[in-house]
Amino acid sequence: MVDLIVGLQWGDEGKGKIVDLVAKNYDVVIRSQGGHNAGHTVVLDGKKYALHLLPSGVLNPNAVNVIGNGVVVYPPQLIKEIKEFDKNIKNRLLISDKAHMILDHHIAIDKARERLRGKNAIGTTSRGIGPAYADKIARAGVRMGELKDIDKLIGKLSDYYEMNKGYLEYLGVKIPDINDVKKQLIFYKEELFENITDTTKYLWDNISKNMLLEGAQATLLDIDHGTYPYVTSSNTIASGALTGSGIPPKKLNKVTGIAKAYTTRVGNGPFPTEESGEEGERIRKQGAEFGTTTGRPRRCGWFDVVAAKYAITINSCDEVALMKLDVLDGFKEVKVGVGYERNGKRLDYFPSDLDDVKPVYETLPGWDGSSGARKWGDLPDNAKKYIEFLEEKTGCKIKYISTGAEREDTIVR
Ligand code: GDP
Ligand code: IMO
Ligand code: MG
Helix, strand or coil: CEEEEEECCCCCCCHHHHHHHHHHHCCEEEECCECCCCCEEEEECCEEEEECCCCCCCCCCCCEEEECCCEEECHHHHHHHHHHHCCCHHHHEEEECCCEECCHHHHHHHHHHHHHHHHHCCCCCCCCHHHHHHHHHCCCCCEHHHHHCHHHHHHHHHHHHHHCHHHHHHHCCCCCCHHHHHHHHHHHHHHHHHHEECHHHHHHHCCCCCEEEECCCCHHHCCCCCCCCCCCCCCCCHHHHHHCCCCCHHHEEEEEEEEECCEEECCCCCCCCECCCHHHHHHHHHCCCECCCCCCECEEECEEHHHHHHHHHHCCCCEEEEECHHHHCCCCEEEEEEEEEECCEEECCCCCCCCCEEEEEEEEECCCCCCCCCCHHHCCHHHHHHHHHHHHHHCCCEEEEECCCECCCEEEC
């Protein structure tokens, strides 16, 4: 049985917390796309863990953790996380031999391209994600399994640097000394090779076990279905999790969509329900909305029903986890974007571009004191009404309500 956790907004919904909460029910936790642009926070007994490449199941001592073929792996980051987490992680971590590698030049290209884009910058995490996926699609990438033959890999990379010389010079990216690259690759191999395997085969062989796919980024950052070009470079939606792991589509069981009780976005691009004034600032402060990966302040705004319905449909969500409800404590009123308007016309569907789109709001009475609630009955009445309103408008059951960063601050309905 394979279940999936997927972000419904622009990322940072609290996927890490929910994966950690439910990981005890699973034998295997799998990352299937993205790279160390992800930042998944797990808070356990007051201690905060930030995971970028390791699946958020690692804090649960029994789960096997898989980094699937669709992930782009920056080996130094993975090596660092393995050391940080210890907990016997080397014995229960599998890395796909088909996963592509992020090399230092990808990071330099990412930064250079953002610089050249100027005011049209995407606002990437500068982790080399886009350039690594671009090389994968151009069939010029390097896979983790290729570490088995360093000399062959070095030959391939020398050709790559030669072929891309003009482009790299144009970007101001220095071509690395091939001997230094070789030393790096030897180090990566020493540290990681024993964990590299055909994870597709592993997952098929173990398909009768309980498995959890952990989404990274989120639906509105999907390369095809998100707010292009202000997106990440992978398919973040449910179907991407299948491509990125090799799990056969009919094996997918339950899909849980993760959404905040409001909306945030890091980086540039359209955001119809953004609140740039005082209320947005208040959400940012109460929600500590600063990026886990880059520390950038997150842009904040109200819950967007149109975007949520789109995300729930494209991912075929069975249920939703509504996160950070406590952050709205103390607001006299809360707004919900229930529709869009463009040139005076009402839109009830999330369009392919958000040019000139304005939100249509409904205002609901606020509440106080939801923070730390662990039972439905402990929630203030107006908070309950808010949740029921979102359920009615999105047409999807809200199964989990999160009222604090700790594992236990969760209502399961
Ligand atoms: P992810 O990328 O989807 O895993 O989310 P992040 O970890 O980047 O961001 C979510 C942040 O909110 C983290 O700092 C979590 O510890 C925190 N968080 C998660 N759930 C709650 C909640 O219900 N209330 C509050 N106040 N914080 C939460
Ligand atoms: P988690 O998994 C929020 C955003 C970046 C930028 C765009 C492209 O923690 O939810 P990239 O470096 O991927 O090329 O940047 O995508 N972005 C995220 N925003 N949470 C994330 O991951 C993100 N990963 C990428 O801010 O706008
Ligand atoms: Mg995050």
